[in-house]
Amino acid sequence: MTLATADVHAEKWQYATLLHTGPFTWRTGDQTFSATTNRQFPEFYKEVTAQPWPCPAPEFSPETLAKLLDGIGAAGWELVQVELANNNARTYYFKRRAPA
Numbered sequence: 001m002t003l004a005t006a007d008v009h010a011e012k013w014q015y016a017t018l019l020h021t022g023p024f025t026w027r028t029g030d031q032t033f034s035a036t037t038n039r040q041f042p043e044f045y046k047e048v049t050a051q052p053w054p055c056p057a058p059e060f061s062p063e064t065l066a067k068l069l070d071g072i073g074a075a076g077w078e079l080v081q082v083e084l085a086n087n088n089a090r091t092y093y094f095k096r097r098a099p100a
Contacts, residue, residue, distance in 0.1 A: 012098035016077060018048075020065065021089040049075045 019025040023036040026048045035044035041064070042053035049071035069079070069092070077094040084090055 013095045014098045016094045016096075018068075018072070018092040018094070019089065020092070021087070024068070045071060048072060051075075 014028060016026065016028040019027075023034060024041075024044060025032065025034045026044070031047075033044055033047045035041045045051070045053045045068060048068070051071055051074070054067060054071075072094060073079070076096040078096060079092060080095055081093040082090060083093075
């Protein structure tokens with residue numbers, strides 16, 4: 001196999017981050033979505049996962065984070081790293097195969 005042939009078959013990836021400081025911010029290469037209040041969370045969830053929020057009323061809680069991470073995984077994103085900052089902010093790093 002030549003180097004040119006290997007490049008043709010190389011996988012392409014998309015990357016994203018989820019910043020959780022209380023509110024949530026989702027960033028990909030070309031999009032940024034934020035939810036700073038409970039009222040914004042169902043729309044944020046829909047934008048990030050392409051699915052409707054599965055609960056009647058959103059609240060920022062460990063359960064909210066778990067449902068969000070489940071939805072992100074169901075959308076094809078793989079969690080690859082988590083960083084915890086001194087102020088308890090968490091950054092979650094994701095990747096998935098880029099559409100062909």
